[in-house]
Amino acid sequence: MESENKTAPVLELKDLRKSFGENHVLDGFNLKLFKGENLVVMGKSGSGKSVMIKCLVGLIEADSGSIRIKDHDITKLGQKELDILRTEIGFLFQGSALYDSMTVRENLEFPLRRHKKKLELKGNTESLVLEALNNVGLANSIDLMPAELSGGMQRRVALARALILKPKIILYDEPTTGLDPITSKEIIQLMRTIQDTYSTSSLIITHDVDCARVISNRMILLVDGVNYAEGTYQELIASQDPKVQAFFKN
């Protein structure tokens, strides 16, 4: 859109709070993702990164705070409006989350069933599926079942599925977890290629420092449920704060 510029965030979290019993996972977390940006959120395991990203798409209900995506406060949206807004967000799950009873083709067709007409996507279902698979280099695997794919291939198919509705924002939940270093690099490279091809804004949750270094424009360190530190990779690695240093030491 014409009015969109670098200062207007496409996604914004304000004072987000979420507790599970006495465990305050998010305790006033703030975040702004700008158009075309790759924002990495790093944190230790169990620091609430995945909870935060799930609050963003309405999979988990936040206790308080606001979540604005493209000028919509998702905490105030009805189910129908939320479903429509979700089509503008691609989500790559930590474990790929491919539907294991469906072939690769059916996995990619699934989001199209409800939204192809509404989104006025050009081309038939077959061509859209092939286009998405070509972008991740797996057009030959179209009729395979997820169980027949390697971990890296599954992640690629999951990425293709996240891209099928041509979203403007992509959320990555630990995109390189469980992959060997070479495959991790391939996935990171793929993420960069996708951003160039689709002009997306990306929010990446990870504890993989290499991934953060290669892909991030900006980083947020999530510690004790709040933004502990924020800046570019170079700024954070130069920090003398012991808690910040703990992330980069190894």
Added chain:
Amino acid sequence: MGRDKTIIDNTKDFFAEVGDMSYFTLRFFREVFKPPFEFKELMRQCFNMGNRSLLLVVVTGFILGLVFTLQSRPTLTEFGAESWMPSMVGISIVREIGPVIIALICAGRIGSGIGAELGSMRVTEQIDAMEVSGTNPFKYLVVTRIAATTLMLPLLIVIGDTVALLGSALIENLKGEVSYLLYFNQVFDAISYADIIPATIKSFFFGFAIGLVGCYKGYYCSKGTVGVGEASNSAVVYTSMLLFVIDFIAVFITDIFF
């Protein structure tokens, strides 16, 4: 480690679960008549459940008929009432034993399968993936499965009853030298609509209960792979109990109206 649960805690948990399941049931009825309809998935589920349970139902039904006739024969012979065998077996199987046994078998076969399938989809975030893609996983996964069990179970019960009667007829033919024609004439003379209609209505409720509990346990599964096992296991246990409760209510109502 948490403290052991008291009876009060368990009672609270029980009522909380009853409340959740009631809400789940209401949600099913709210979604089932609302478009878009997932006919293709419904047909796939009907085929899967019907086709994959058929052999089990046929074998169980046949053995049920054989054993029931073999066990009843000596007692009826002692009272000189062998000629009542076809009508007694026919009424028992059609009204009560057939529907209950086949439903229990299907609770084990279908209910646990649904619980495990949806449970593993939940823990591997496949249900979440459906939700974030803007589709309604409840409609796609739950509504279709409950509708499929509700539609398929009466059919499986009819097949199971028929095979059980065939098994019984075989024993009567071998042991009592009763022809198949005579056997089935006596069976159909004894059975009336007052036997068939309540049993058929009951079997729809059995199917609904199997689908509902399996889906509920699987859809809200937690605690990783352990949770999947628990979902599958508790789906069978809860469904079996629920089947007996439904059966009791059905018999009670039948007693009033028929």
